[in-house]
Amino acid sequence: MSPKSGAGPAPRIAPSILSADFARLAEEAGAVAAAGADLLHVDVMDGHFVPSITLGPPIVACLDRVTDLPLDVHLMIERPERLIEAFRKAGADWISVHAEACPHLHRVVQQIRETGARAGVALNPATPLDHLDLVLPELDFVVVMSVNPGFGGQKFIPGCLGKIRELRERIDRAALAVDIEVDGGIKVDNIGDAARAGADVFVAGSAVFESPDYRATLAAMRERLPRA
Numbered sequence: 122m123s124p125k126s127g128a129g130p131a132p133r134i135a136p137s138i139l140s141a142d143f144a145r146l147a148e149e150a151g152a153v154a155a156a157g158a159d160l161l162h163v164d165v166m167d168g169h170f171v172p173s174i175t176l177g178p179p180i181v182a183c184l185d186r187v188t189d190l191p192l193d194v195h196l197m198i199e200r201p202e203r204l205i206e207a208f209r210k211a212g213a214d215w216i217s218v219h220a221e222a223c224p225h226l227h228r229v230v231q232q233i234r235e236t237g238a239r240a241g242v243a244l245n246p247a248t249p250l251d252h253l254d255l256v257l258p259e260l261d262f263v264v265v266m267s268v269n270p271g272f273g274g275q276k277f278i279p280g281c282l283g284k285i286r287e288l289r290e291r292i293d294r295a296a297l298a299v300d301i302e303v304d305g306g307i308k309v310d311n312i313g314d315a316a317r318a319g320a321d322v323f324v325a326g327s328a329v330f331e332s333p334d335y336r337a338t339l340a341a342m343r344e345r346l347p348r349a
Contacts, residue, residue, distance in 0.1 A: 125214045127191030132346045133159035137326035147187040156335035161190040162324045167198035171271035178211035185212025209236035217241030220252040268305030277306030282318045289319025313345035
C-alpha cells in the first residue's frame, strides 16, 4: 500500500480529529477536507502513556475509507512497536511515536520506515532535542508538542517556540529533509509565530472543529502563515 504522502514544501494544516464530533466522524472528515485541510491528524491514546483513551486501528481504517487526506497518526501509547503494523495496514500514512515511550527509539523508527509510512518522533514539551541526536537523519518529521499530551483544547506553551527554532537550525545545518510539526494549542492568533519559528505542519483541533465555519478558520490560519 503506497502512502498518501502529504509531503511538500508548502505549510500544511492538519485538523485533529480528536476534537471532531465522533457521532459524525465521516462527515467531519469530509468537511475539513472540503474546507482545505492538507492532512488529517489522528491522536491515538492508550490511558497509560497519557490519561485519556481514544481510538484504535478500526477507526483509522474507517477514516481511510472516507477521506483522501493523508492520515497523520500520532501514537501516544506505551510500546508502540506492537501496533505500528496494524495502524499502517489500517491506512496510516504518517506515523509518529514518542521518544519518551521508546527505549529502543532507532529500532522503532526503522520499523515505521519498513512499513512504507512516513516516520516521525514526537517530543513532549519538557523533553530536550538531544533525544533526537541518533535518529534525526532517519526521520521524515518531528512532532514538537506545544502542550502536555493527553487532552484536547489546551493552551499553547510559548516556550516551545524556542525549541522549534533550535530544531529548525539543526535540520537546516545538517541539510536534512525533515518536517517540523507543531501539535497543541494552535489557533489563528499563534500559528504565524510557530511558522516563523520554523514549523512546517500545524495540528489544530478545537480551533477548527469548534469553529462555526471550518473553511473560514483554515483560510484565516493560512493568512497568518509567512509567504514564500
